[in-house]
Amino acid sequence: MSHPPQLFDISVSLHPALPGFPQDPPCRIASVAAQAGGFHVSQLSCSSHVGTHLDLAGHAGLWGYTGSDLPLKALIGPCRVVDLRHVSGLIGAEHLRSLDLAECRRLLLKTNNSHLWQKPGFCMDYQSLGLDGARFLGDLGIELVGIDYLSIEAWDGDGEVHHRLLRDGGVILEGLDLSAIDAGAYELICLPLKLACADGAPCRALLRR
Known part of the structure; x- marks a missing residue:
């Protein structure tokens, strides 16, 4: 007997008390x-x-693309969630190399950040991806990388992590809540607002299993 697919909403709800990046409106x-x-x-x-x-x-x-002409095929399809809560400090290539990501094109990084959504205000001490980790994922040809807080790059980063992940047409999915998600294979369904701007867009993100 087949079971209906499970849907998991990995978006955060928008409300005035939601933590935001300090410089953002x-x-x-x-x-x-x-x-x-x-x-x-x-x-x-x-x-x-x-x-x-x-x-x-x-x-x-x-x-690159704007929110209104971004090909949706990059945002819908097989996805892998990896559990990196054991990592302290930056997530580096050494933490990713053992995960067998050769066939992966969409990768979500589950960290200890998901519990930060329950805390008031912005937290500067969040888990993030290091530059060597970004280079490793870029070299693998991964098209989408996601993480469970407001930035994939450290608070004091110089922008190089973003630059490496975005320069070859990739996208970064930030602000996820992966607290209830187990590591494993899913289908990602991520639909951004159709904004005619080139820097980014809010979206609703789901996982289907």
Whole structure:
């Protein structure tokens, strides 16, 4: 007997208290007066990198797709979740080399960051990917790399991790919540807002198994 597929929402909900990158505009959601006929409307103001979002090439000053012409095939398909909660410090090539990623094109890094969504404010001490790890994944031809906090690069990074992952047409998926997700194989379904800007876009991300 076949079982229906399981769907896991790995996005975070947008709300004014959601942690955001310190330099980014805060998330604001305000109710406005009811329109004629009694319909209610909310006004949303936020960064293009709020909550669960994609980083595109323009975020690192590179030429590439915008949120409105990005090929969706990069965002939908087989995906691997790897558990790196045992790693302290930067995630490096030595932590990734043993994971048998040869056939992987979409990779999500589960770290200890997912519990940070329950804490108020932005935390600068989050797990992130080191430059040698980014080079390793880039050399493998991985098209999408995701992580469970607001940046894949360390707080004091110089942008080189982003540059390496984005320069060959890759995308970065940040702001995930992987706290309830086991390591393993899934199908990723990630649909960004169709924004005509080149730096990034908020999105809804799901895993199907």
